[in-house]
Amino acid sequence: MAVESGLILRYVDIYPSVLGTDPKTGSYGIYYGGGSAGAGDYFPESAQIRGGAWMKHNGTLTPVHILVATGNDDVFPVDLIYDSEKDELTLKVDDVAQDSIAATQAGFRHYNTWYHLGYNIESGSHASIYLNGRQILTASPGPTADMDGMYWLYAVSSGWNNWTILDDIYADYDVAGGQADAAPPSPRFIYSNTDGVGTNAEWTPLVGSNWQEVDDPVPDDDATYNEALSAPLLDTHNTGSISVPVHHSVEAAIPIAISKKLSPAASTLKLVVYDGASTKKSAVALGVPMDYDPVWDRFDTDADGDPWTESEFNSSEFGYESAGTI
Amino acid sequence: MTIERIGQITGETQYTSEWSGFSPISVAQLASITLSNTRVNSGDWSWRLASNAGGIGHGMNALSSFRIGLWFNYEDLDPGDDVWLLAVQEGGTETPKIIVTWTESTDALTLTVDGSLKDSTTAAAAGFLADTWLHLGLTVKGGASGFVSVYLNRVKVLEYTGVLASSVFDGVYFGSTNGGISWSSYCYVDDFYCDSTIGEDDEAPPYKWFVNRIVTAAGADAEFTPLSGANYQMVDDTVVDGDTTHNHSAVDGNKDTFIHSVPAVPADKQIDAIIVYATAKKLNAEGTNQMKVHTHDGLLYDSSVAKDIGMDWEHVWERFTLQPDGSEWNEVDATAMQIGYESVVA
Numbered sequence: 001m002a003v004e005s006g007l008i009l010r011y012v013d014i015y016p017s018v019l020g021t022d023p024k025t026g027s028y029g030i031y032y033g034g035g036s037a038g039a040g041d042y043f044p045e046s047a048q049i050r051g052g053a054w055m056k057h058n059g060t061l062t063p064v065h066i067l068v069a070t071g072n073d074d075v076f077p078v079d080l081i082y083d084s085e086k087d088e089l090t091l092k093v094d095d096v097a098q099d100s101i102a103a104t105q106a107g108f109r110h111y112n113t114w115y116h117l118g119y120n121i122e123s124g125s126h127a128s129i130y131l132n133g134r135q136i137l138t139a140s141p142g143p144t145a146d147m148d149g150m151y152w153l154y155a156v157s158s159g160w161n162n163w164t165i166l167d168d169i170y171a172d173y174d175v176a177g178g179q180a181d182a183a184p185p186s187p188r189f190i191y192s193n194t195d196g197v198g199t200n201a202e203w204t205p206l207v208g209s210n211w212q213e214v215d216d217p218v219p220d221d222d223a224t225y226n227e228a229l230s231a232p233l234l235d236t237h238n239t240g241s242i243s244v245p246v247h248h249s250v251e252a253a254i255p256i257a258i259s260k261k262l263s264p265a266a267s268t269l270k271l272v273v274y275d276g277a278s279t280k281k282s283a284v285a286l287g288v289p290m291d292y293d294p295v296w297d298r299f300d301t302d303a304d305g306d307p308w309t310e311s312e313f314n315s316s317e318f319g320y321e322s323a324g325t326i
Numbered sequence: 327m328t329i330e331r332i333g334q335i336t337g338e339t340q341y342t343s344e345w346s347g348f349s350p351i352s353v354a355q356l357a358s359i360t361l362s363n364t365r366v367n368s369g370d371w372s373w374r375l376a377s378n379a380g381g382i383g384h385g386m387n388a389l390s391s392f393r394i395g396l397w398f399n400y401e402d403l404d405p406g407d408d409v410w411l412l413a414v415q416e417g418g419t420e421t422p423k424i425i426v427t428w429t430e431s432t433d434a435l436t437l438t439v440d441g442s443l444k445d446s447t448t449a450a451a452a453g454f455l456a457d458t459w460l461h462l463g464l465t466v467k468g469g470a471s472g473f474v475s476v477y478l479n480r481v482k483v484l485e486y487t488g489v490l491a492s493s494v495f496d497g498v499y500f501g502s503t504n505g506g507i508s509w510s511s512y513c514y515v516d517d518f519y520c521d522s523t524i525g526e527d528d529e530a531p532p533y534k535w536f537v538n539r540i541v542t543a544a545g546a547d548a549e550f551t552p553l554s555g556a557n558y559q560m561v562d563d564t565v566v567d568g569d570t571t572h573n574h575s576a577v578d579g580n581k582d583t584f585i586h587s588v589p590a591v592p593a594d595k596q597i598d599a600i601i602v603y604a605t606a607k608k609l610n611a612e613g614t615n616q617m618k619v620h621t622h623d624g625l626l627y628d629s630s631v632a633k634d635i636g637m638d639w640e641h642v643w644e645r646f647t648l649q650p651d652g653s654e655w656n657e658v659d660a661t662a663m664q665i666g667y668e669s670v671v672a
Contacts, residue, residue: 052611054637061350084350085420087496102417102496104385107636109346109497111356114638116611132637133611162353186611186637246553247574247609 038154047177348381381502
């Protein structure tokens, strides 16, 4: 049995947008308003998924799919609908309503308050929704089909028409299934950008130093980048210091490289963490798309295999190594 | 027969999460609900509804019988203004099941139940005076042998007895707009409470005033870990300050107990209950982290049951109608009583 994680937002339409006002963690949240489309991610078809997000809202006048799972060509395997006018949260499985609760009863009508909304779904077994760690909706058995994506705040008709902010969205998938139906954890994601030269600089920068090509607060695509025309080539950079919130600990470091390959060749990439002595690389070389997209890996321990600490994170360098056929 | 407090809204802690909002509510309607210290019925703060405000109230967990009481003070209601003084919602219904409407153009005060007009009077006859604190009460029992009564200053002004389509209700809200302009100027709301009244007869909801006391000094227990300084200094905020100052525990059974400030009980009033608040949150959705609150007289503790905690700062509270030794409250004992909370970690 294996569990992997994903954290990428896709299918961004006019809304949602990135907003620097009042995020749960870091500097930005995902803002929905005025007729939002859904945002989420897809993943390998899996029997079981769990995940969650922090959510703050001030209500909506229109019904919204808060969560939809994909994986069935005909219906959403799981669909959580919030109908504000009816004060109702409804859980549909394979397009059939299986459970509902008044939003007031669920504690979903305290406006401008952060909630953690989670889900734990296994095909043929269960579909459960958790609010602040408390199960508020459940259905058994779960959907008939395995799932391959999860999207937040997809419009029923006109979408979320007031504002809501999502932050720290994640999804875990389990290809085989069989994990207990329990409340998903509520992790938070602190962002640390490249901010200085590191030990390794083997890629070719467009101009200037390697680290300066990948220190963009906002990705600037072809304007600044490093290029590798052979493998293996290694870049590692210093990154900004993080401050772990009080009472929290570092569970994992997730290096992200916004990457693309220049030809259909089998170019791949490994993410890297380096502490000045030890180097840890992605266990498997990761595919690189033809247009800029995040390529990432999740390191549960530091370069020499110890649990992460704030100081260990801040003293580590992070980078990437070219692999495959360039 | 039981009367049990399920919520109160006072503004004294200056924290929005003490109330839930009428649904649906727009951005503008939500923004039109603010704290105010311009007009108060008791303490230092009230909630103020401006023109086009959304309703302010309390959600409940499928209650079959309840009562509310609140004080309100309005500045003006112009011709054309139209306000739902009270709206009672049931999950699964788009329109409130019980609506008390004040239509200024006709001065009509009407009671609508399940979409049908059941009773009416005029605001003038009921005594709706501007710039005056008025006490509004509502009693409701759902189902086949139901009733709805509306009281102004404890005098029944509207009533219905008979069948109600709903057997349970999920929220009661004051002052929302009926699809247009509501309060043409401000309306202030203070000392709002909601009680479950299972098995009780229809009687006028009593007047209540809520006097706020703030933690001022160390008491009998200091087992949580303060972010800095002393435990009591982390929870003596006049305005709830979120993560800035707080105490923390990851261990079951830790207690903090404090001494608090002593505002006088108003003349001709008596203490009905002590309501202990802890503004708390848990840090992870996993696990069962809960909290108890307690009173302590130096010898005995009286603790609440373990209560759920949200993921953002919210009030966890219990209403203690008696002292730990079972005696009635009086001002001297209430002043000497210590208050606190206890961690419950499963």
